[in-house]
Amino acid sequence: MLVIRPIRETDFDALMLCAEESGHGFTSLPVDETLIKGRIDHSVESFARNAQAPGMEGYLMVAEDTETGEVAGTTGIEAAIGLDNPFYSYHISKIVHHSRRLDVHNVVEVLTFGNNYTGATEICTLFLRPEFRQGLNGKLLSKCRFLMLAQFPEKFSDVIFAEMRGVSDEDGNSPFWAWLKEHFFSIDFTLADYLTGTGQKGFIADLMPKLPIYVSLLSEEAREVIGQVHEKTRPALRLLEKEGFTCRGYVDIFDAGPTVECLRQNIDSIRRSFTARVKIAEHSSAQDYLICNSDFENFRATATKVGVDEERNEVLISKEVAEALFVQDGDTVRLVSV
Structure with missing residues (x-):
């Protein structure tokens, strides 16, 4: 892992x-x-x-x-x-060189430094x-x-x-x-x-x-x-x-x-991500998620299969994943499906 x-x-x-x-x-x-x-x-x-x-x-x-x-x-x-x-x-933009008298209309691209x-x-x-x-x-x-x-x-x-x-x-x-x-x-x-x-x-x-x-x-x-x-x-x-x-x-x-x-x-x-409380338990979910803890200085993230209980706002993860993420039962994690 x-x-x-x-x-x-x-x-x-x-x-x-x-x-x-x-x-x-x-x-x-x-x-x-x-x-x-x-x-x-x-x-x-x-x-x-x-x-x-x-x-x-x-x-x-x-x-x-x-x-x-x-x-x-x-x-x-x-x-x-x-x-x-x-x-x-460089920014690519367009400028127009136009002369009505000569009936000339040229659109050219330029690179502008900024x-x-x-x-x-x-x-x-x-x-x-x-x-x-x-x-x-x-x-x-x-x-x-x-x-x-x-x-x-x-x-x-x-x-x-x-x-x-x-x-x-x-x-x-x-x-x-x-x-x-x-x-x-x-x-x-x-x-x-x-x-x-x-x-x-x-x-x-x-x-x-x-x-x-x-x-x-x-x-x-x-x-x-x-x-x-x-x-x-x-x-x-x-x-x-x-x-x-x-x-x-x-x-x-x-x-x-x-x-x-x-x-x-x-x-x-980011739009699809959500937070949930951790419950360390075995599960049979086949859905892959990216999941991270909520401790910035000790940030951890991994990809794994988890079980999501939407009614209880809980995410079921294995003991191995919990240890890798430095989380315990009741901690908050953020996850998104992949």
Whole structure:
């Protein structure tokens, strides 16, 4: 059984392994020991802070195999983006070039540089190791964040978004970045991606073109990947789309991968989730649920079969599940069917 829990200092080696296995383009988890340790420390501090409003907290969690103790993957939430370091993105919009005298009417797309997601909550750092990509593990790792958002809404923004990895090849080369590099930068995509992941974003503001970029002026290869996701990211995108996330024209400034967003209260798993009291008992239910406890600092979530007694507002769970979630009879849990 996989259980989601807050990351600990002792998970350093496991998180480094996830960073190495995630490959190019996974900006939020670069292979950098100092950064990885910093993210772990920041998460430990954030969970202990008991914030009552979204701020600079970063909550990083891992999925642990309860039988082996092995870390299967990681997932995270940034409470409010852009409050300490600027968060940049491109917005795709249209402008009209029109001349009545010449009878010319052209609609063209432009990319505008900006910080429009400042203060929004980002769900991020989702990575499941290949050997664990089976059953409900992927859904658990992604949707456990929605249970947390639903159970502790005061800690997060009304707008929830996720950056999806854009198109790049096996060596980490991005067609979109290749065009930017040729005209504005002199560094490779992998280095730019790494610098951003380590918080060294000053070069973006220094070198990125401030005026809107006409999409028609980009190379054909760059135009084709705008708003497209990496093949390994398609399952994650489909899952978010089913939750109600949509792209409103924002893309990443490096690989042009789409940014998808949804109002917190409109996320499907949040709307369908409900709370119930725990009753530890054997049951014969065949219905799968994602379930979490109501203790933020000791947050736990898992995917399992439970029995739901709607009349008594009780959820029947096994002793094993109760122990994994740190709950007892009468405690309150939140759950959603999958």
